[in-house]
Structure formats: structure tokens, C-alpha cells
Amino acid sequence: MVDVEELVAAARVVRLPMRIRFRGITVREAVVFEGPYGWGEFGAFPEYDDAEAASWLRAGIEAAYRGLPEPRRTAVEINATMPAVAAEQVPQVLRRFPGCRTVKVKVAEPGQSLTDDLDRVAAVRNTLPGSVIRVDANGGWSVDQAYEAISRLLDGGPLDYAEQPCATVEELAALRRRLGGACGIAADESIRRAADPMRVAELGAADVAVVKVAPLGGVRAVLAVADALKDAAGVRVTVSSALDTAVGLGAGIVAAACLPEGGAAGLGTGGFFTADLGEHRVIDGALAVRRIAPAPELLAAVEIGGERRDWWLHRLRRCHTLLGETPAGTDYFQGA
Numbered sequence: 001m002v003d004v005e006e007l008v009a010a011a012r013v014v015r016l017p018m019r020i021r022f023r024g025i026t027v028r029e030a031v032v033f034e035g036p037y038g039w040g041e042f043g044a045f046p047e048y049d050d051a052e053a054a055s056w057l058r059a060g061i062e063a064a065y066r067g068l069p070e071p072r073r074t075a076v077e078i079n080a081t082m083p084a085v086a087a088e089q090v091p092q093v094l095r096r097f098p099g100c101r102t103v104k105v106k107v108a109e110p111g112q113s114l115t116d117d118l119d120r121v122a123a124v125r126n127t128l129p130g131s132v133i134r135v136d137a138n139g140g141w142s143v144d145q146a147y148e149a150i151s152r153l154l155d156g157g158p159l160d161y162a163e164q165p166c167a168t169v170e171e172l173a174a175l176r177r178r179l180g181g182a183c184g185i186a187a188d189e190s191i192r193r194a195a196d197p198m199r200v201a202e203l204g205a206a207d208v209a210v211v212k213v214a215p216l217g218g219v220r221a222v223l224a225v226a227d228a229l230k231d232a233a234g235v236r237v238t239v240s241s242a243l244d245t246a247v248g249l250g251a252g253i254v255a256a257a258c259l260p261e262g263g264a265a266g267l268g269t270g271g272f273f274t275a276d277l278g279e280h281r282v283i284d285g286a287l288a289v290r291r292i293a294p295a296p297e298l299l300a301a302v303e304i305g306g307e308r309r310d311w312w313l314h315r316l317r318r319c320h321t322l323l324g325e326t327p328a329g330t331d332y333f334q335g336a
Contacts, residue, residue: 002035002065004320010034010064011316013309014302016245016273020093022083023243029304031312032247032277035064038291041248042316043214052193054319055217056242061323062218063251063291069219071257075286076239077102079134079264082124083272084109084116090123096271099285102132102160102264107149108140114149122156132264134160139167139189143175150183161208164188173205186210186238197225201233209235210266212242212252219255226259240266246278250291253280257289275302 010033018026023045030043040060044053062068080097082090082105094103103124107117121133141149146165153159161184166172169190176185186208191197192215200206209229211222222239229235239256241249249270256265267287270280277299278292 001320001323002061004317007033007061007320008313008316011313012299013304013312014245014277014299015304015308016276016302018272019274020083020085020272022269022272028243028245028273029308029312030245030248031060031316032245032294032299033060033064034293035061037064037067039247039250039293040064041214041245041251042312042319043242043244043248044315044319050315050318050322052215053315054322055221056214057316057319058323059214059216059218059221059251060248062220063247068251068254068291069223069258071254071289072260073257073289075288076253076256076267077264077286078268078282079104079132079266081266081268081272082106082120084112085120086116087119087123090120091127094124094127097268097282097285099282100264100268101128101130101285102134103128104134104136104163104266106138107135108137108165110140114152117149118152118156121153125157132160133157134163134186135165136163136188137165139164141165143171143178146171146175147178150179154182159183161186163208163210164190169199169203169205172200173203176205176207184208188212188240191225191229192216198228198232201229201235204233206235209237210240211237211255212240213255214242214244214248214251219251219258222255223258236261236263238263238265241269243269243272245273246270246276246280246292247294249280253287253289254291277302 040063044056079102080100084106163186184207187206188210226237277294
């Protein structure tokens with residue numbers, strides 16, 4: 001593993017302002033660093049403890065100091081991502097995703113109602129007729145609430161799947177049985193924040209696994225989880241962003257392009273930033289497979305110092321120590 005002092009010397013701490021509140025935040029902070037194989041990113045959300053954040057550091061080290069697998073495709077289809085905005089804002093958001101025919105809509109936002117969700121999804125259907133709709137509740141519903149909400153949403157048209165409608169694997173399994181195939185169930189947090197991602201397969205809790213490079217510990221870890229879930233239960237896999245900068249997003253695009261099947265990936269989050277380290281342009285609903293090397297002027301425009309820089313570098317050191325205590329390859333999250 002790369003020496004921590006080398007990593008700290010290469011580290012640049014950045015703060016990206018956002019166009020709209022997403023996942024409860026309006027700025028995104030991360031550490032990026034350049035190694036012999038390009039740039040890597042460490043951007044675990046601040047509320048995550050060191051044990052969980054260490055996987056995000058492993059993913060960044062893989063990208064910069066180990067290199068990434070060779071992709072199967074040169075472009076990746078993506079879905080548009082709709083934050084929990086008011087229905088009248090939907091057309092404006094969709095304009096940032098030219099050519100996308102699949103839309104993932106955030107629902108179950110704290111402080112909002114089911115009516116808000118229904119109106120938002122209806123606005124997507126009206127703005128983009130014939131689009132494939134996914135909804136993402138981030139574990140915000142009970143089984144009863146999820147069944148009611150999904151039933152009401154289905155009254156307006158089909159859903160590809162509901163992503164993490166409930167918090168636990170057991171709840172997902174119960175809801176899936178209750179829906180009887182009327183709507184697919186996707187697991188996100190139940191895989192990337194679980195000690196055992198295979199529990200989803202063992203309990204028959206999901207039709208789809210939403211996997212993210214940074215939380216799982218790298219592209220190779222994502223591919224290992226995808227293979228295991230498909231072999232165990234035929235679970236379909238979608239690669240998604242963890243609100244990465246353009247550096248981290250490049251690794252997600254590579255992961256999606258390494259999978260044997262296509263399908264719309266949840267990687268179109270770059271448009272939520274007003275400034276970034278580069279651009280992955282959405283063209284005809286897809287992103288080209290490419291990694292970003294930040295231009296010096298772009299990096300300088302978003303780099304930060306002071307207490308926040310110190311906070312991130314201290315965190316990086318702590319997580320690096322944890323990685324040294326847990327050899328790679330001991331589970332799906334730590335590389336394969």
C-alpha cells in the first residue's frame with residue numbers, strides 16, 4: 001500500500017458548490033490525489049465513521065496507485081437523477097440530462113409528503129413521456145408506507161424499481177413478497193453499508209443491486225459483488241454515483257463499463273455542481289468512458305485550506321491506518 005506520507009503530500013482538499021440541495025447538502029468536500037495511474041478520490045460523507053470511510057480511501061488508492069480494469073465499452077448509458085424538488089422545477093432539472101430516457105426520482109424526503117412525491121413523479125412523466133421511472137426512498141419508509149406509496153405511484157404508470165424503500169434487508173424482503181412482482185425492489189444501503197452484501201440475495205430481498213465504487217472499496221470490489229449477487233440470485237446490478245467529483249465519477253463510469261450488461265447507470269450527478277474538477281458531458285443519454293486529470297486552474301478554483309483541510313487530512317491518516325490493519329481481499333468491500 002502507498003505510504004501515508006506520500007498520500008498526504010499529494011492530497012488536495014476541494015469543496016464543490018452545488019446548484020441545488022441534494023442528499024441534504026449544498027457543498028461537497030473531498031480529497032483528491034494523483035498517483036502513477038492517475039487521480040483518485042477520498043470523499044466519504046462527514047457523518048461516516050472511520051471504519052466505513054476507510055473503504056472510500058481504498059477506492060481512491062486503487063484508482064491512483066493500482067490502476068483500474070479494462071472496460072468492455074466506450075460509453076455508459078445513464079439515468080437522469082431528480083432531487084426532491086418541487087414539481088414545477090422538474091423540467092429545469094431534466095434539461096441537464098440531454099437524451100436520457102430513464103429517470104431516478106428522489107422520494108420520501110424528510111419534511112415532505114407522499115403528495116409531493118406523486119406530483120414530482122407525475123411531472124417527470126409529463127415532461128418526458130414514455131420515460132422509464134425509478135424512485136429512490138433512501139430507506140425512508142416502513143413496509144406499510146412503502147406498499148401504499150408504491151401502489152399510488154403505480155397508478156400513474158409503471159416503475160422500473162423502487163430503490164431502498166425500507167431501511168433493513170428484512171423489510172425489503174417483506175415488501176418484495178407483498179408487491180408480488182408489481183414493482184422491482186433495488187437495494188442500495190443494504191449492500192454498500194452492510195457487513196454482508198450477500199444477505200440481500202439470501203433473503204430474496206431485491207431484484208436489483210445499486211453499487212457504488214467508493215463505499216465498496218474500488219472498481220474491483222464492485223465487480224466482485226456484482227458477480228457474486230448475479231451467481232447467487234440472478235440480481236441485476238446498476239452502478240451509481242456517491243455524489244463524486246469528476247475524479248471519482250470517472251472510476252464509477254469505468255466500473256459500469258466493465259459489467260457484462262449495460263442498462264442505465266446512476267452516474268449523471270456531475271451536473272449538480274456549479275464548479276467541478278472537470279466535465280463528464282452527457283451526450284445522447286450517455287457518458288464516455290474517461291478519467292479526469294484536473295486542470296490546475298480548475299483545481300485551484302475549488303481547493304480549500306485551513307481547518308477543513310486539516311480535518312480531512314487527519315481523517316485520511318486515520319483511515320489509512322485502518323486499511324493497514326485489514327488486508328485487501330478479506331471481503332467484498334476491500335477489493336478482489
